[in-house]
Amino acid sequence: MSDFQFPGLNIALATPFDTNGKIAFGRLEENIERYIEAGIQGFLLSSGTGIHVYLTPEESAELVARGAKIINGRAKVMAQTSALLVEDVVARTRHAADNGVDGVMVMPPFFEGPRSDDDVFAFYETVGDGGLPIIGYNVPGGAVPTISPELFRRLVAEIPNFVTVKDSRGDLGAEAELIRTGLPVLNGSDTLAAYALYAGAAGVIWGGANIAPTACAAFVEAAMRGEWAQARELWRPLEPLMSHLDQGDYVQSVYAAAEIAGFSVGTPRRPFSPLPADKIAALQTLVEELLATV
Template identity: 60%
Template sequence: MSNFPFPGLNLALTTPFDATGRIDWDRLETLIERYLGSGVRGFVLSSGTGMHVYLSKEESMELARRGSKIIKGRARIIVQTSALLAEEVVERSKHAADCGADGVMVLPPFFEGPTDDDDIVAFYTEVSNGGLPIIGYNVPQAVGVEITPSLLQMLCEIPNFCTVKDSSGDLGKQASLIRTGLPVMNGADPLVPYSLYAGASGLIWGGANIAPKTCLAIVEAARAQNWLGVRESWEALEPVMSLIWQGDYVQSVYAASKITGFDAGNPRRPLRALAEDKMDALHAALGDLAEREAV
């Protein structure tokens, strides 16, 4: 879709932490500036990769405020405003709008929430009062709610609901969503080139913290329908994108990003730094990405 508001790469930014586990605000600015310098023109603040569920409401809202102030209109801003209570989602979303965000990403009701389609639609209808375009979040393996093609069609009738981020990791099911003709964003790292070929409208990509230039090269090649170029860039990324998806995702993204020069510290507890016995495999999967990103 030519008027889709979130095309291309939207970086699900790691939230930087200091040695005590507090958000490192100085490092946040350094990271954002480095990613902007690499060509990133879309950010997701308080993302899943950025440990949204382990940030307090106040921290998440401050992250939206400070991140937006740093970006200063130089890139699109999506803020995750997911919460258990719809009223809180609305509050967070209105705050994101006040900060200058362009959209919000919202999980369906989770933790023993409703699974009936009508109840999911009712939830998103209520949270649409936040005023910004909504990106639904399809991650059934974590939430227990699957956004199917029929549900997506119902959701897209809600004012402000514009797309779904599919992090199911199932290319067949994502292709079914895309075939509705409605905009769908890929959120599963190992599927990136295949999703783009299938017609995904955009990407929300946590693994892009590791190698933004190389990830952007894939997006640009796909935009030009240069599928050989997509394949060439993907050969450098595929080993690490496949590895991190197999488990310890957040820990692996933080560890790999540190190696390639985009250091956000260590994840916040209860997560810990990636175990030492997994670092050799991570280094091997990274190949020459650190050198590529330094150019």
């Protein structure tokens, strides 16, 4: 995996919004600068955590272009280019390539799309026309087919641009099956970060890193060096918050916790609603306990 393009810690960047629900591009630059300073190695723009599905194509395109320009080679840049129509995925991927993005994350066909391996393979084969490395995406909440170990091997072997899968199913046994292919796998489940890296994941795409980037970076760096005693100690204060995020209202909780931690992301736009006061209070306690250890 020495030539793998996206190792270590990649942040699933929360798209900042203003009080009118518009993308706050000034805050975007401020947050990216702080995340780079904290040690983030890669950025996923227009991520699921960043509400890709509720951005217009024009908003996503501008977010990707501006984000890549801000980062300017100081970290790896990925962009989610998922769309219902494969032609739109290719167009979004080419736009990302034109703006210096290093790779794209793409969901398999979703929302009552085809489920056979052959159809999923043909979809990604067409996405390869966009000209960038492709990160597949196992995400059960998106009602999409799963990229199995067998399909993963075929995708990498036969599509030159297909390089990895982000696995967000929250099933360590299933993720370990992907890892045992010997191909690079990116963990996408916040609660499993430590266990997936120990199992051999090549890195993480992590929404929770929006909240505590310094702590997440230190933990991932120790894990990637194979210093497991240190990694476990660094994971210990992270685990309660990551477990809490996984209990529901994930996107709203990441936004609220990032705000508590001092990152100006605002609140996610509709159809998400802000968290109620009792849930914010619980996050406040967890975030403060975590930051006290950093």
